[in-house]
Amino acid sequence: MESCYHGCQCGLPANWVKINVRETKDCFEVYALVPGLLWEEVQVQSDPAGRLVITGQPEQLDNPWGIVAFKKVISLPSRIDLLCTSTIMSLHGRLLVVVPFEQSNI
Template sequence: MLDVQVDDVGPPADWVKINVRATNDSFEVYALVPGLSLDEVRFQSDPAGRLISTGKPNQLDNFWGVTSFKKVVTLPARIDQLQTHADLTLHGCLHVHVPFVQQNL
């Protein structure tokens, strides 16, 4: 079991589901953000192992009740923020590939 912490910043957004798994060289972060498009979702990372994910629907009064959110995911290791990248599917599945920092041997 990974020691991952997910915190809401501001109003709770329980409709955003986040799951993290570790591979041999990275964390794979999956978030369900249905109803949001690529231009409505942002994420930032820092070397300490934090991912900050935010979403803001272009249309605040929407049929699905999608609201703005900001979540901080604290990962249990240092990460390579320059190699971190994300993809969002048309179905609202956000995938963030987060490589570990490579140690110089």
């Protein structure tokens, strides 16, 4: 497994899926390039421990681009707010996931 960012463990070999994580003052911005996949072929899940899982499954398995199913697991170094996580995907396979930090109730 390759390490990408703060302990990011990337899952099944899918070197064509590029991931970049940027930390801002109140969230993580996770950028992923998943060219050739449609919005409905990509799924993003998160858990309170700070893990973000991005999976992709092309509807057409014998597609001419050679795109195969993948799974990327990114372990973020902070607790995250599941209810406010948002995902945007462009027509060209650019995925942006905004993951806010969990707010403390102190």
